[in-house]
Amino acid sequence: MRFLPGLMLLLPLASPFAQAELIDDVNDRGELRIALEGDMPPFSFKQDGRLTGFDVELGELLAQELEVHPSILVTDSADLLPGVESGKYDVAINHIALTPELQDRFDFSEPYSHTQAQKIARKETPHPANTLATLQGQLLGVAQGSQFVEHQPLVTVAQKPPVTDEEVTLAIPFQKGNPAFQASLDKALQRIKADGRLEALSQKWLVGDATQP
Incomplete structure (x- = not known):
């Protein structure tokens, strides 16, 4: 097969600009890196030496739906969102309100609460x-x-x-420019909403169904 000379010159120039989607990175690692603060009951806190709470269990359910391991990473408020922005964490599940200011910095999942x-x-x-x-x-x-x-x-x-x-x-922020990850995350949320697991989680930790407006 013969290649046109111009095409041969363009091919090597294109590869450095290729950028992997976040969902590809998550699948390659086999884990979803979830940032949260870890000291804010009932969302995330230690009980009998084990991290638990609404945000923790939601992260575990979403990782399960994405067929990867949930890596729960405890941090503080100063590092939480900058860490997502820099790629240190894939998502932050930390009862984060969906605001116009944050939407300028991040893409978000569909609302979960x-x-x-x-x-x-x-x-x-x-x-x-x-x-x-x-x-x-x-x-x-x-x-x-x-x-x-x-x-x-x-x-x-x-x-x-x-x-x-x-x-x-409340919704889940992640780095901008990752539509395939957003679609996968939204589908995972939709599945746990549809079968009642998200409502059950809300009833367990928030004493009521907070999944609907």
Whole structure:
């Protein structure tokens, strides 16, 4: 078979630019590297010396569906998302809210959990000393039941603060530009949703079905 000279020149130039998909790397390694913090019950924590919780079991189910070994890697908040961004971890399963800011940095799986969080609204009203004004400048933890959502800087707090419900959608971030991995991850999530395993996991750890909006 004869090759055109121009084609022979192009072939070697193309190979350095070929980039393996994340799903190929996962399959070649035979493991899914899952980052989480490991100290936030009921999502991830140690019980009788063993790491367990909603996020841990979800990661194990997804790895099982992808037919690879789940490699659970405990880290801290400073390393979690940068580690996914750099390729140190394949995914982070750490009750991460799907936000526009994070969508600029990562691609995400389809949602796997929804919750209604209550936020205390800020109100710019003066307060006398030795009242809730002493909380000024502190961090306010926002939670629904045992589900941690985020920290918000607190400027001032009304003595009878109004509250608003806000739906928080949880999904799994991974490096941008991996559509085949995204499709595989979404299909794995869809299978554990369809057969009831995700709902059972939610009932077990979150005391209710948080899989639906």
